[in-house]
Amino acid sequence: MERLCLDCGSPIRGRADKKYCDDSCRSNYNNRLNTEDNLVIKRVNNILKKNRAILATLNPNGKTKVSGKKLVSAGFKFEFHTSSYETQNGNTYTFCYEYGYLALNEDSYLLVKREESLG
Template sequence: MERLCLDCGTLIRGRADKKYCDDSCRSNYNNRLKIEDNLVIKRVNNILKKNRAILVALNPNGKTKTTGKKLVSAGFNFEYHTYCYETHNGNTYIFCYEYGYLTLNDDNYLLVKREESLG
């Protein structure tokens, strides 16, 4: 049975379990896999950073109200956030790092900044 290098596709000679023709092809193949994974992570992180920046810009004092229309027009993506926090009275705040929002009614949102120590 012929075996081909997973990176360049050339015929492999040697051990039965060999997957690459040389160390260069092994490195290229594994680096390509890492790059594809990192692109997904980079894309999500960029969305989270943008969401946080929008919340910071619209909430300079730590607590304010705004509309969904303002958030969306600034480029906010409601599908991405870092965590949710449910209060004892059942309100759910959605956070992007330390900045978050609470859906009020219709198209209104309460923007907040969570003050906590990271220590």
């Protein structure tokens, strides 16, 4: 049975376990695999960055109240966030990096900015 290169499909000569006809095909094949995997990560990171930018824009002073409609109309996606924090009294703040929100009622949110050092 003739073995074919995983990248270009041309016949392979040489070792029995060889998968590619040359280094260029090996590199192309692996780059294509990594690109497909990285697209999902890139899309999620772009959504997280957009959520953070929306929270930062709507909360320039570190603490404010906004409606959920305002967040949604700006393009905010509630299902994407980086962390959450539950207070001692049971409130759960949801964060997108250092900017977060607390649901107050059906359509009202308290936006906050967490001040902390990374080091």
